[in-house]
Amino acid sequence: MAATTLARLSRKIVTASTHRNQLPQRAFSTESSSAAADRVKWDYRGQRQIIPLGQWLPKIAVDAYVAPNVVLAGQVRVWDGASVWNGSVLRGDLNKISVGFCSNVQEKSVIHAAWSSPTGLPAETLIERFVTVGAYSLLRSCTIEPECIIGQHSILMEGSLVETHSILEAGSVVPPGRRIPTGELWAGNPARFVRTLTHEETLEIPKLAVAINDLSKAYFSEYLPYSTVYLEVEKMKKNLGISI
């Protein structure tokens, strides 16, 4: 009995002293008032995955895997079987972004759409089905036709078009308005033609996308439909004396 009261008292003292010593920047976002002053304080919610802008709400298909630290903002559509991996940013604020069926956008990619494209192609970023976009790549207002592989750390500038069954090597930089023809392998900065792909290689491309789709299913199954973070929030609020 004495032990519990002692514990309760000590906890109260600890919380009171931590309140005094807390850095002035820390505050819970639930207590914040105006938007301007509190933008950079610590938010226990972290970064929201889906950021609607006005009436544009990013839509994720039911069986698509989108990692929790991905940021989807604005007009983004992630279609069935697609996956967007950790750390990517899909910012569809100026124009639409669409990740097609069974495609994947790998880690830390940034996909953005410009307002208008120099070639006159629609300025939205359109990634069609069975496309593998490698890690750390940057896509800006480009169109990627079905069944392509974009290598890691590649940069596709505005208005570029990657036609079906083509492969871009890692690290390639595709200048604005460049068209990569069907069935070819391009590489380099700026991207240059290397060779055409053999038929066997062309068949491998959708297999890669499907393999990554299978992998994403394993990740998808790790996440519960609803987060259980509310249990932690309640524990924390109890410890800090905030009434639930």
Added chain:
Amino acid sequence: MGTLGKAIYTVGFWVRETGQALDRLGSRLQGNYYFQEQLSRHRTVMNVFDKVPVVHKEAFVAPSASLMGAVRVGQGSAIWYGCILRGDVNSISVGSGTNILDNSLLHVAKSNLAGKVLPVKIGDNVTVGHSAVLHGCTVEDESFVGTGATLLDGVVVEKNAMVAPGALVRQNTRIPSGEVWGGNPAKFLRKLNDEERSFFSESTTDNASLAQGHAVENAKPFDKVEFEKVLRKKFAAKVEDYDSLLGAVQETSPEAVLPKNGLPDEAAKSANK
């Protein structure tokens, strides 16, 4: 009617309690592999002992960005999603009206082959492109660092210069005003023409207005987000074209309409052409 409501409410509670108990049971079944979700400990603004980031009130800092150490962000600047500004050993200062686009890395290191450790200074109205990597360099006002560029120690990008996308600018390179450098290693490509110069200031203002929209959206408290979800569902079924074909006027609530601040003015653009 009150008792029926109360009864349903209580039954709902029982179902939720059962659900939570089942959740605990399931967690126990998972045993060692049970994952307990933690609150996000990500700190957007983090101090390293006495080096505290100073961010202007009107700057937009995305929640998933990380500003660590001695970082100064000026007025009207925007640090977009996933950026990392690590000013732990030396300082980073970002001017006003500057945009550090998504996923960039601004970095100062403790040791350098040459022995000097340089701060990172980004001037005003600069656009640092997506996924750029800047390491101990200086970027002066009104310049443009392209997407995916890597700028190593001691690089100075002068006013109105441009680093092409994907460039790798080697140590201590000085990029003179009005020139475009690119490639790996970066070489002089061509001189900037006027169209590109005006593009820089356009991109600054465009990004600034976009930043406003994102800032407002990210700062929304939980209830507002939920409320807007409901609003959106309500207006989702109505497609604009359908109604206009019928001649009906659709009433959308003011919150559901995107503020046009992010989109460049179409009329002005066509007039300028």
